[in-house]
């Protein structure tokens with residue numbers, strides 16, 4: 001990775017399902033809860049819309065971490081999208097393990113009402129990556 | 135397991151019988167005095183060869199996007215080729231209807247690039263097995279050399295008698311056209327089941343080093359039998375920008391090495407074929423730069439398939455893991 005990328009602030013790209021986690025992030029905002037600025041959210045219609053190619057691209061092109069956030073298993077707006085997400089992300093993590101890439105991809109289940117949970121999860125990820133980068 | 139013994143002359147009568155029908159073709163290997171390679175037979179199987187010791191491409195590639203429209207096609211190919219065919223059926227890139235796939239025990243192959251002229255082909259099939267020729271990395275580490283995949287298989291027992299064994303109804307119907315009794319197939323075969331692969335482990339620096347000579351020609355993608363998307367993401371400017379798009383990206387984000395996006399291309403491709411890769415090494419064979427691709431693609435795919443106890447091409451009825459799920463699984467996936 002280029003030096004210029006190394007020295008800048010931590011950046012985390014988050015793909016959030018518009019039916020749950022993205023709503024939770026909005027609620028966090030309206031409740032004036034804070035989460036780190038470096039977290040950039042991308043709204044997706046379902047967590048299973050996230051092709052692992054997006055994640056690989058984000059990481060290779062400079063993001064420090066990526067998370068995918070969707071509805072709890074069983075609660076998918078499209079009934080079963082998040083079950084596919086779970087398989088795809090588990091496999092992608094396995095691939096990252098094989099390449100000794102640790103802790104840079106996370107999967108969260110956050111419902112629309114869980115603003116606190118959302119903030120805790122992303123903040124924890126942010127701090128964790130920041131700690132490792134020191 | 136029941137099957138029939140297959141004498142050399144039976145091969146002729148079985149396959150010529152199949153070809154008697156107008157509109158029936160066989161994809162297999164043809165060997166003449168100059169060369170040996172994939173060939174489509176029509177009418178009769180003159181110069182047919184069950185085994186080809188030289189690997190150039192995975193034969194399943196040639197009939198991708200085939201919807202038979204009433205014709206009948208018989209594949210008589212290596213296990214890795216039949217496995218790719220099985221995956222393509224699951225991916226709906228081929229129609230199963232008019233096709234029969236027979237896998238032939240494979241002693242391993244040498245890269246076609248390594249052979250210095252191909253004039254000294256052994257006459258007898260056994261010699262392929264005995265001869266201690268150098269093998270491709272993919273073959274030394276092959277997970278399934280046995281003709282146990284597809285609709286049927288042609289196998290050699292330890293005394294080098296040939297057997298033809300059905301695995302599906304289609305295979306059974308084909309083999310039924312052959313004279314001779316159904317008998318129990320011997321247990322002891324010339325080619326044994328391979329041991330489970332080791333868990334692949336590497337790092338990005340290693341990948342970077344191995345890809346240092348890559349010129350992003352994408353031959354590896356184009357020759358991969360299971361990399362089938364018509365609209366590949368790498369044909370767009372979003373993933374591998376060129377011209378204006380590249381300039382914009384550089385102005386936005388900074389310096390780049392060229393060709394730009396090597397790791398990106400290979401990692402994404404690796405993930406995309408992770409459940410369907412058959413470890414055939416056709417990608418590596420196609421690479422003009424001699425990059426050891428198989429070790430990554432095969433290594434990663436075996437790890438990722440292992441997660442779901444899946445093996446590509448093993449079974450027509452086993453769904454590709456990313457296309458299905460269990461409600462109660464992967465409890466540790468969430469962070």
Ligand code: SF4
Pocket residue numbers: 189212213214215240241242243272273274276277278279413414415
């Ligand atoms: S990869 Fe396996 S099946 Fe394919 S040519 Fe090599 S040994 Fe034969």
Ligand code: SF4
Pocket residue numbers: 347348349350351352353354355420421422423424425427
């Ligand atoms: S064939 Fe070889 S040089 Fe071409 S893109 Fe693939 S790895 Fe790179």
Ligand code: SF4
Pocket residue numbers: 192357358359360361407410411412413414415416417418428431432
């Ligand atoms: S990625 Fe390489 S080894 Fe795997 S199926 Fe494609 S060509 Fe064969």
